Amino acid sequence: IACTACHYCTEGCPMQIPIPEIFAARNKQLMFNQIEQGRQDYVRAIEGAGSAADCIHCLQCEGACPQQLPITQYLEEIAEVMGRNRLPKGSVHTWSVDSWLHSPYYAGKLVVHLEK
Numbered sequence: 001i002a003c004t005a006c007h008y009c010t011e012g013c014p015m016q017i018p019i020p021e022i023f024a025a026r027n028k029q030l031m032f033n034q035i036e037q038g039r040q041d042y043v044r045a046i047e048g049a050g051s052a053a054d055c056i057h058c059l060q061c062e063g064a065c066p067q068q069l070p071i072t073q074y075l076e077e078i079a080e081v082m083g084r085n086r087l088p089k090g091s092v093h094t095w096s097v098d099s100w101l102h103s104p105y106y107a108g109k110l111v112v113h114l115e116k
Contacts, residue, residue, distance in 0.1 A: 001027055001074055002067055009061035009071060015054045019061060019071060021045035022052055026078050042082050053079035 005020035013019070022045050029038035046052075052075040061071040 001030070001069070003027075003069060004067060006066060008064040008066065012060045012064065013050070014058060014060070015050035015056060017050035017052070017054060017061075017075070018045050019075070022078060023074065026074075026081070029081075039082060042078075051079070052076070052082060055079075 001023040003020050003023040005024065007020055009019045010017070022042060025038045025041035025045055027038075028034040028041060042052075055072055055075040057072045059072065062069070065071060
């Protein structure tokens with residue numbers, strides 16, 4: 001996964017998913033065949049944060065990515081490989097629906113996304 005870890009994708013993620021760290025963990029598996037180390041890095045990355053399976057496909061990350069990576073597709077694939085670990089019980093991730101719906105990025109994309 002050709003992620004440069006710029007973190008532009010994480011700044012507005014409503015699920016607080018550490019996307020670059022998740023991609024780095026998966027790259028350990030794909031590039032160096034470090035399967036267990038990649039899994040351990042993934043578990044550490046999502047501790048107290050959103051997991052790959054928590055992605056709601058809002059596409060904020062893809063709009064912010066300078067590499068134009070298909071981030072939501074990659075997260076879905078990683079969720080399948082790493083397991084569908086959900087948010088830890090008791091953790092709270094909140095975001096304002098009002099600010100989310102009225103942001104310039106979501107205003108047009110949300111309607112298209114919901115209609116599919």
